[in-house]
Amino acid sequence: MKPAPFEIARPREIEAAVALLAEGGDGAKVMAGGQSFGPMLNLRLAQPSLVVDITGIAALKSVREEEGAIVYGALVTHADVEDGRAPDVGAHVLSRVAAGIAYRAVRNRGTMGGSLAHADPAADWVNALSALGADVEIAGPSGRRWLGLGDFLTGALSTALGAGEMLVAVRVPKVPASARFGYAKHCRKVGEFAHATGALLVDPQKGTARALMGAIDAPPLVIADARELFGGRVDAGFAGRFDATAAAIALFDAGVSDPVERHIHVEVLRRAVRQADGLFSPQSSPSSRSAA
């Protein structure tokens, strides 16, 4: 389990990295934290001629706040988010997700950008950030562009990144005070990739909900307007109206044909729904106050 021979470059600027990638063509590959790429090299599943190690590019490590969003550099690590070195989009929204990724050693090196670019349907950022409606910024030979995550993720392990392009930043909308985020990951042991992921961003005050079922061997199933899962409306007591059949039909339509798989995914979403509901404490939450 040793990689095939390759060249390695460690540029300091995004532009230099893009130039190297464009020059290297198909044989050039980005390496960020190396936590997915390293094993692929060792198993010889990836045999690039040039590895562009981007960890020397300081600009990719920055984080900035914008109106209603936080923009994370591609190299922000899972541990940066877990430990709060990078600010969160809401109370423990991303830090909780980060803490459930792999093991600490992997979190120290693995990056948000690398995880999205790797596009494993079972990955936590792929699912959590899709549920939160994130965008990604891409740099390439012809400049920069922004893409919604839904358009960026084109399939299992495949993205809209073109030749010479790399991911440079991720913009995640802040979670308003009136909303809650439920995130449930079903896996067999601590640190394992998900076998099913459910997420719900719900705002009973505004009457909106966005739901996700992930780890389905394809990009996650995002239900942008999830009122249909709660009997057509999102208000106090939404969780009690969770419609498992509606969720199962959505999965069926998305191509999840195995009934056992469907059952598990729906039940995992149900757990995310319950979790989100539980996060409305009696003091701060209009929904549970009126429910009481």
Added chain:
Amino acid sequence: MKDVTQPGEGVGARLPRKEDDRLMRGRGQYIADIRLPGMQDVAFVRSPLAHARIRGIHVPEDLKGRVFTAADLDGVKNIRAVSGLPGFKVSEQPVLATDKVRQVGELIAMCVAPTRAEAEDMAARVELDLEELPALHDMLEARKPGAALVHEHWGDNVFLESLVNVNIEAAFDAPVKVTRTISTARQCMAPIEGRGTVVHLDHRMDQLVVYTASQMPHIVRSGLSECLELDEGQIRIISPDVGGGFGYKAILLSEDVCLAWLARKLGAPVRWLEDRREHLTANANCREHHYELTLYAERDGTLRGIDCEATVDSGAYSAYPFSACLEAAQVASILPGPYDFPSYRCRTWSVATNKCPILPYRGVARTGVCFALEVALDALAAELGLPPEVVRLKNLVRPEQMPFDNITKKHFDSGDYPEVLKRALIAIDPEKVRARQKAGEPDGRRIGLGLSIYCEQGAHGTSVYSGWGIPMVPGHEQAGARLTPDGGLELRVGVHSHGQSLETTLAQVAHEILGIPVARTRVFYGDTAMTPYSTGSWGSRVMVMAGGAVATACTELSERIRRIGAHMLQADLADVRFENGRVIGPHGDVGVNEIAHTWYRRPQDLPADVDGGGLEVTSGYKPLRDSGTFSYATHAVVVAVDPEIGEVELLDYVIVEDGGVLVNPMVVDGQILGGLAQGIGTALYEEMAFDSSGQPLASTLADYLLPGAPEVPAPFIGHMETPSPYTRFGVKGIGEGGAIAPPAAIANAINDALRPLGVEMMRSPVTPRRIVEQVLAAREAGLVEKQGASANRSAA
């Protein structure tokens, strides 16, 4: 039974491990730490197919002389692990494949280069012309007539068939009969350190020096000498620190033979380090059992008989030295477990398939047997509406029957089996658990309580192993004991310590007799040049056998010390005694240090007729009976199961065990904890799956799931100490027990939780997917009991 802890450093002391100072600081020396000048690395070309005829192997011209195939291996014989059991069919395992490959990962060529990466580059360039043959991945299919043949000349795929029948017909009229199909998955042993071998030529000694991670260096030497047709004296095996064995390192691998041949061919040091993919896909497989089991019983739970058909997937070849039939044939003899009942029949098949050879893994056949019998007993208890502990107490061998010869003539040496169950029940508190179970959980999970009991034959010796007729039969175990000139102690043993803590515990045994501080005692092992012959570390035998041998050698040494001491004290031998490292006479005493100094440095002070053997003894030991020690335990576990997504949480875990007299109870706790982790792996996580073409489906630890620290609860461990009447100090073997009982206990707990839903899990590992599948199937079939039905039934 006596109290657990004893003061001092001798037998019974909870002494911290001496070896930890080295190992915890990263100063262990493993195969991969060895650097020899000019050493080259080897990578193998392995079969990508499970079953194929080799039509050609094309080595690029520029690689000739650095890539070797079977055609190059002059004078290398096949590995032949025979068994003397009647009807056993021998597999010929060429160390590099010749005409056929019979498993994915089988060795076809070896490539040698300055680094492993370069060797892998070369391996990738070797082209194979293979004609694919139908592959056997299912042992039950492979048993059927007309199946493809793994070894054509056999005519079928059965290594060995066996039958034990003790009056089974007498059970047929029993009022209750419960039949179940039960199976355990194929697993991989997963020591942190894989296999590895470094070989070089020692011209000074005219020896091939083989560094290899082995539990049994002397057996590896015999195996290598047979395959290479060298004198045993021409080979020296050094097994340095070994990072876990569990049985995988008790096997002679083709890789070992290849490397030894290659070092001689090249006249230069060569190295092979197994990587995790090789480990998982090509080598370390174990455990795959299938049972058709029927229990016959009275309505009060008394067992009338057990009838069983057991099949073991032995894989493509018979592994050296344990053979392909150790598992299945042992199933027949140990299935009765700790129970006493009058009728028994067991038929077994060791079946060849196109998968890796099955190797003995901690617990060997016992984990599967315990799983089968204990889950079946719970099914019987459910059928009878009796609590599982009641059924067990009805049938366990009772203390007043000890020593007891069971239905398959196993001789249980001592113990109180019902007592470990009773103590475990007190610790787990079934009433409280069942009340909670009845009340229901707010989150919809279901509570279950599971029990399992086993007894474990350990340190079985000549009389047992000569019957198997395999290449290795343990006889007397030997140990060397030598005082150094300044009164320190050196012990030499042929067993290995790869987690057993022998550097500490054998020093404790010596201390018990000689009074020499454990800190001044050094244990040498893992080198055929420095240690007496031994079959090595396996079968929970080291403390019984090597401990007994060390005690015997030290006792002889103490007598020599006493004689010299008597002379130095100018006292009659009859008037001096040896105590706590001193020879004490009527008018004074003299210590071991002075005695050693006199023997080595001032021989002029000794009389002419002094025993010329001096202060160095090698002596041998066998227990009074060599039919084995029987340690035993009850495991009890409480689980919470989420029936909708199949998640299982272990809420409480209790182990009460009796391993005879414990030399170091802390070390025993460590053995149990490690075994428990492995048993949890068997129960819930570990599975080496294959597709229908015989391709292994897990090639990394992302696919082959091992429990991690968060998945292993801290158990309550209770000890009882019933001495074995046959062994020195009354010790028993305890090395494997921790891994035997957990799969059954956990499956029983899950079944206790899910039975009211119409669900019974009879196959390990119990995965979330399998649970949900069955829950949904039961719902579909309308099997769900009405509320409270199960409570009513057990009340009735």
